[in-house]
Amino acid sequence: MRLLALLLLLPSLALAQTSTIVQAPVPTRGMTLPPTGAALVDEATALSLNPAGLGFVRSGQLFYLHERNLERDSVADGVFLGAQLLGLGLGASMEWIRGRHEPDYRRTSLGLSLGSPTLQLGGSWHGFSSDDDDIDALDTFDVGLTARPVRALSLAAVVKDLNAPTEESLEVKRKYDFGLGLRPLDERFTLGIDWLFSEGAFRQGQATYTLQAEVIPGLRLGGGVSHGFVSGVPLALQLAATVDTGHIGVTYAAGGGEDGTDHVVGVRLSSESYRSLRPPGGVVTMLDLNDVLASGGSPLLAVLGVSEADPFLRLSRWLDLAAKDERLSGVVLKMEGLPGVDWGKAEELRQAVLRLRASGKRVMAVLLSVDDMGYFVATAAERIYAVPESFLHINGLAAHLQTYGGTMDKLGVKWDVARVGKYKxxxxxxxxxxxxxASREAVGAYLDNEVSWYERAVTESRKVPVEKLRELWAAGLPTPKRAQELGFVDAIIHPAELDGKVREMAPRARFSAAYAPRDEREDRWGKRRRIAVVPVLGTIAGGKSREDPLGFSRIAGAETVVRALESAKSDPSVVAIVLRVDSGGGEVLASYLMYQAVLDAAKVKPVIASMGDMAASGGYYAAMGATEMLALPTTITGSIGVFYIKPALRGLLGDKLGISQETLSRSPMADVFDTWQPWTPEQQTAVQQWVDASYDMFITEVARARKKDKAEVDAIARGRVWSGTDALARGLVDRLGGLHDAVESARKHAGVPQAEELDLVLIGEARGFFSSMGGEPGVQAALALLPAPSEPFPAALRQLARDAGVNLELLRPGMKAMMPFTLTVR
Structure with a gap:
């Protein structure tokens, strides 16, 4: 109770909204609030003191206050509501004031605030009803302004009773309140100073000082003192304590002056959780990776252009915040599939789980149905359990390459191709x-690298020799018992035993299925600086980024990416940009426009490229203009090259189906892109020259971006696919790392101190079919308004093609910078 003693010994440091305690019974004052000030209040009760504070209410709140003064024999009750709707802070309240020596009345209030996280302007109306005719006719208005430009400072100005009403014998003067809030340390300690005076009586005003302190999470103490600098303004003191338990809070405040002791009891209900009293052992939660990584979006909303953040980026943010959350003691990983994850993102997940453990969290994995990739992620946990019927599809890695030339011959379809490099x-x-x-060589080298990385990571985590892993693989579908015998599972448990295992892992913790990191109300002033994450996810094309409602295809649109980079570059709150690339490429022109936008942004702010499962061909093109490029060891990268492919369908449509076509042209190249007949030798030469020129520009830009000799780039280009490890060895990337490492690198390049908290903001998400409506791009984004390719393939065919390993994007017209094959390693 040292803080309480400090408040009593040094009353000049304390503050309350005690001006209301010592005033004469003027009906416009309303109820007494627990210690606060005009620059400090940011809850539903702000309606009574400074309506601008309503703009900082982020979710629904309900306050009930009961006030009693035994000496004056007065009682008051009040209900305050606050919420945010469409970016506006809204408030409503009703207060009943009753006393033996003053008229009874009811005050009804409505308030509104608008602005930004750093500046809010609010107004409120107060209407009175009473048996006293003068009071019953009253209506008053307040206006307030609150500015919170930085984390440690809050300023406020309030005009109360703006209309200064006069009714018979009752005259209400206009009053002014200027408030200052300071946080010299952090959010746990807040100091406030207010100067409240009536119009024409500045020197006769009241000074009020407030101290608010969070002693421990969930327990807040406050106190205040009010006095004047001329005779006739009495001294008043108020002390308060608040206990928070998440969505419920209880406050008791007592204080007063010459009019006696005033008691205030308050109860808060809120949809937003406050920092609360914590159980001694913290919280353990379950993370269902299959559920989290499934998009879970509504197909209807996707059609309308509404979508959630990319599931993997959302999960990455969850894991990062969880590692820093003091409330969290442990995590149970439920392993039952990793939708949308390939080996690059699997490595990122694994590293994120290892960071959880490094932060002091306990982590256990429960295997229900896993393949090699799922088990790879699970080995980051300190304990791995299986149930008796767990399906362990852990049988080693293989790559599958499908070719359809024989099928095309049977169909009578010929293909015209112009390309550069034997590996394209x-x-x-x-x-x-x-x-x-060439395909076998490139895929074989990648597979060897993947197997080596897998063996090293798994055997080091499980502390078993590599021969044991190969024995596990040889079993094909090992039983849980066999996996345990070989050292890859710690124990086989029945589901009913899971609670006991959690108690063993974190004996004093409680389990919470509803846990979410940083789901508590953030009582921070000002606005954090930010790192913008710009995604390049899926096939690169013109137009806006989009995805179909069923999730069969994802397009990284040049317009969206360029516009996002322009927005991040010009936003003063953004200190750096992370370009998140997970793309096998696509259209050359769209890739080039993204690359130029990255170059332009990197001239203003650091741009760090983070490569996921793949950043190949056009994906690499877009990323190589970054300040720094990071790849994961298993990222498919490189594939620097271009090609053009066109079908000749006369054999199928004419010879087999009896369709005829006659072409009338006035130029030898007029039908060069016609899909009826093969190219003539002259047409083949012309298209090859076009492709050669595009490839030459590609490697020229790579040489410039990577500071290499053009011939050196050509030697490692020509369509060759590399793993992230091999790409690093050849200078195609700067270092190995995932999204977390890219964010830390962005912070470092921007010169942001490690102690400063930064927000991550996602700019440029994929939308649905109608996403092209609205928004005026800048000049560069307007250049990127390439025609968005129509979707000629039905969803069922796209899914069938994906399962068969066919990339239907090959069949779209235009120059391509794409991966040379559809590579799946399982």
Missing amino acids: TAPEQLTLSEPSD
């Missing part, structure tokens, strides 16, 4: 009956 083998999927040696 994307068209071979449709032109050859078996993979080329």
Whole structure:
């Protein structure tokens, strides 16, 4: 209770809204509030003191206050409501004031506030009803302004009773309140100073000082003192304590002056959780990776252009915040699938779980149904459990390359191809009956790197020799018992035993399925600086980024990406940009426009490229203008090259189906892109020259961006796919790391101190079918308004093609900078 003693010994440091305690019974004053000030109040009760404070209410709140003064024999009750709607702070209240020596009345109030996180302007109306005719006719208005430009400072100005009403014998003067709030340390300690005076009586005003302190999470103490500098303004003191338990808070305040002791009891209900008294052992929660990574979005909303943040980016943010959350003691990983995750993102998940453990959290994994990738992530946990019927599809890694040249021959379809480099083998999927040696070489090298990385990570985590892992793989579908015998599972448990295992892991913790990191009310002033994450996810094309409602395709649109980079570059609150690339490429022109936008942004702010599962061909093109490029060890990257492919359908449509076509042209190149017949030698030469020129520009820009000789780039380009590890060795990326590392690198390049908290903001999300409506782009974004390709393939065919390993994007017209194959390693 040292803080309480300090308040009593040094009353000049304390403050309350005690001006209301010592005033004469003027009906416009309303109820006494627990210690606060005009610059401090930011809850539903702000309606009574400073309506601008309503703008800082982020969710629904209900306050009930009961006030009693035994000496004056007066009682008051009040209900205050606060909420935010469409960016506006809204408030409503009703107060009943009753006393033996003053008229009874009811005050009804409505308030509104608008503005930004750093500046709010509010207004309120107060209407009175009473048996006293003068009071019954009253209506008053207040206006207030609150500015919170930085974390440690809050300023407020309030004009109360703006209309200064006069009714018979009752005259209400206009009053002014200037408030100052300071936080010299952090949010746990707040000091406030107010100067309240009536119009024409500045020197006769009251000074009020407030101290608010969070002693421990969930327990807040406050106190205040009010006095004047001329005779006739008495001294008043108020002390208060608040106990918070999440969505419910209880406050008791007592104080007063020459009019006696005033008691105030308050109860708060809020949809937003406050920092609350914490159980001694913290909280353990379950993280269902399959559920979290499933998009879960509504197909209808997706059609209308409404979508949630990318599930993987959302999960990454959850894990990062959870590692810093003092409330969290442990996590149970439920392993039952990793939708939308390939080996690059699997490595990021694994590293995120390891960071959880490094922060002091206990982590256990429960295997229900896992393949090699799921088990790879699970090995980051300190304990791994299986149930008796767990499905362990842990049988080693393999890559599958499909070719459809034989099928095309049977259909009578011929393909015209212009490409650069023997490793740019994307068209071979449709032109050859078996993979080329170049494809086998590139995929084999990637697979060897993946197996080596997997073996090292798993055996080091489980502390078993690599021979044991190979023995596990040889079993094909190992039983949980066999996995335990080989050291890859710690125990086989029945579901009913899980609670006991959690208690063993964190004996004093309580389990909470509803846990969410940083779900508590944030009582921070000012606005954090931010790092913008700009996603390049999916096939690169013109127009806006979009995804279909069923999740079968995802397009990274040049317009969206360029506009997002322009927005982040010009936003003064954004200190750096992370370009998150998870794309196998697409249209050359769209990739080039993204690259130029990245270059322009990097001239103003650091741009860090973070590569996920793949950043190949056009995806690499877009990323290489960044200040720094990070890849994961298993990221598919490189594939620097271009191609053009066109079908000749006369054999199928004419010879087999009897369709005829006659072409009338006035130029030898007029039908160069026609899909009826193959190219003539002259057309083949012309298209090849076009492709060669595009490839030359590609490697020229790579050489400039990576500060390499053009011939050196050509030697490692020509469509060759590399793993992240191999790309680092060849200078195609700067270092290995995931999204978390990219964010930390962005902070470092921007010169932001490690102690400063930054927000991550996602700019440029994919939308639905109608997302192209609205918004005027800048000049560069307008240049990126390439025609968005229509979707010629039905969803069922796209899903079938995906399962078969066929990339239907090959069939779209235009120059392509895409991965040379659809690579799946399982």
